[in-house]
Ligand SMILES: Nc1nc2c(ncn2[C@@H]2O[C@H](COP(=O)(O)OP(=O)(O)OP(=O)(O)O)[C@@H](O)[C@H]2O)c(=O)[nH]1
């Protein structure tokens with residue numbers, strides 16, 4: 283009997299979908315999402331026709347990048363805010379423009395729609411939520427995102443944070459050793475996400491700074507801001523503070539390079555936990571576990587992210603990787619084959635430029651590793 287009811291519901295749902303598809307107001311993304319919703323509802327979750335009807339009327343549109351938008355939200359009853367942190371869909375901190383904090387959950391249908399993206403709501407998201415009392419609420423809508431950083435996790439896109447102007451990519455001169463290949467991966471993702479990049483090399487107190495000049499100079503010539511810092515000794519902190527002032531900055535980098543220490547130095551009193559403290563208490567590394575937006579008192583905000591060991595790239599196609607290796611550009615047109623991937627082909631002008639020292643060999647090695655799917 284229950285089976286019969288589910289079948290009826292599925293048919294009604296499908297008919298409705300076909301009708302709307304014909305009228306052309308559903309994008310391919312939303313059709314996929316509806317398929318998934320269908321599957322879920324044909325399973326255990328649906329409680330009755332009323333609920334199905336509610337879903338049907340709520341689901342209206344999806345933007346091309348898959349960000350779902352629920353058009354029929356009662357905007358007058360909602361507040362706007364920015365997500366400070368999101369630990370799963372039931373635990374989001376949202377800040378309104380007047381500085382009030384709300385502890386929000388995410389409307390179930392929105393979660394279902396965005397399930398495939400694995401990131402229904404992330405730090406930095408601009409949302410519309412229905413307040414419940416003074417400090418709680420339900421997120422009804424996530425505005426289309428810009429300025430994102432993503433990575434792949436179990437084959438799915440994992441948006442780390444949204445709506446930033448720039449990414450601060452932190453590496454350390456030592457402990458752990460600087461990993462240019464990781465920086466190069468970040469550069470591709472940040473470029474793809476539309477973020478300006480600042481490369482920060484921290485812990486310069488641990489090495490001879492002149493040894494870092496060639497690599498700093500190389501990234502500088504490629505057009506990235508480069509800043510050398512020592513969070514413990516204060517070196518370069520004023521420069522970094524100026525670069526962050528008034529902007530929305532996403533902070534990323536390997537674990538232990540000093541991201542939290544740098545933020546504490548930029549804004550004294552911030553009190554971000556640093557790895558040394560947790561190591562003493564025996565809790566090991568990866569101190570920053572939650573991606574969190576922190577307003578800066580002098581204007582702007584930073585989004586601190588957990589350290590990332592392996593930064594896999596999301597859905598990058600060959601042409602895109604090439605686009606973010608900006609120094610390849612003058613040579614690409616000179617390759618013998620117009621679709622040259624600059625890996626195995628003969629008469630490749632990019633490879634020739636590497637041999638002649640006009641492209642840094644470690645940059646070319648990073649490129650080859652990314653193209654071969656190595657992480
Ligand atoms: N010598 C030196 N040590 C530093 C510097 N900055 C940070 N450290 C130390 O490096 C360790 C890691 O610092 P964190 O600030 O926790 O690093 P993190 O990048 O935030 O680490 P995760 O939270 O795991 O991502 C701590 O023991 C810091 O004291 C620096 O400029 N010089």
Ligand SMILES: [Zn+2]
Pocket residue numbers: 614617618622623624625627629630631632633
């Ligand atoms: Zn080539």
